[in-house]
Amino acid sequence: MEILKTKNLKKYYGSGENLVKALDGVNLSVEEGEFVSVVGTSGSGKSTLLHMLGGLDYATSGDVTVAGKEIFKLNETDLTIFRRRNIGFVFQNYNLVPILNVYENIILPMELDGERPDKDFVWEVMEILGLDKKKNNLPNQLSGGQQQRVAIARALASKPAIILADEPTGNLDSKTSQEVLGLLKLTGEQFGQTMVMITHNEAMAQLSDRVIRIEDGRIVGGQ
Numbered sequence: 001m002e003i004l005k006t007k008n009l010k011k012y013y014g015s016g017e018n019l020v021k022a023l024d025g026v027n028l029s030v031e032e033g034e035f036v037s038v039v040g041t042s043g044s045g046k047s048t049l050l051h052m053l054g055g056l057d058y059a060t061s062g063d064v065t066v067a068g069k070e071i072f073k074l075n076e077t078d079l080t081i082f083r084r085r086n087i088g089f090v091f092q093n094y095n096l097v098p099i100l101n102v103y104e105n106i107i108l109p110m111e112l113d114g115e116r117p118d119k120d121f122v123w124e125v126m127e128i129l130g131l132d133k134k135k136n137n138l139p140n141q142l143s144g145g146q147q148q149r150v151a152i153a154r155a156l157a158s159k160p161a162i163i164l165a166d167e168p169t170g171n172l173d174s175k176t177s178q179e180v181l182g183l184l185k186l187t188g189e190q191f192g193q194t195m196v197m198i199t200h201n202e203a204m205a206q207l208s209d210r211v212i213r214i215e216d217g218r219i220v221g222g223q
């Protein structure tokens, strides 16, 4: 079953001389349970694509359909709720809340949604990610790699149908990267999750089911 789809998706920034066609007619279809990686040079439009797939911003034109729903037809409030229930994000810059400790950050999206966290599962994820001893630390008491792992744990904790990850292991050493990717794959298989992951690392890309190549806002391979 198709879970993610874009139709002639365009995202332009600026205007006139400053017009940037960050995405310029992207047609993409991702099957439920698929693990897709996205590669391309800096500025090619990878993060923009991920933002559009996750409904973090509205497109200039074209559609994104997630689990049968055309997300740009939702108003901002409904889109926020839809996102929280269906999508787990791992960003390049983590977006952790500075006044919440590790555990509180991880369960925050569920709390916001009035959902009860599966504590055993959250704990298991934290142990695998090596965060169990950092449970009570604030983000500014963690290393960059640890903060990245908190962001990954937060994305996994609610077992979302779709995980969108922007260089999820960009700041981790190669051994930890392998472990984290292994965990993402394992939970993906266990919960039938779909994953779209941006990476600059060819070896990591090769572990996915399909590699999509993007150049100047267009898909040039793996469609």
Ligand SMILES: Nc1ncnc2c1ncn2[C@@H]1O[C@H](COP(=O)(O)OP(=O)(O)OP(=O)(O)O)[C@@H](O)[C@H]1O
Residues within 6 Å of the ligand: 013, 014, 020, 021, 022, 040, 041, 042, 043, 044, 045, 046, 047, 048, 049
């Ligand atoms: N908010 C914005 N306003 C103006 N231009 C933007 C904005 N966001 C992105 N762009 C431009 O859109 C293009 C695509 O950016 P994007 O962040 O998607 O690239 P990327 O492939 O993720 O690059 P990187 O590998 O460096 O993260 C770039 O030319 C960038 O400068």
Ligand SMILES: [Mg+2]
Residues within 6 Å of the ligand: 046, 047, 048, 166
């Ligand atoms: Mg990017």
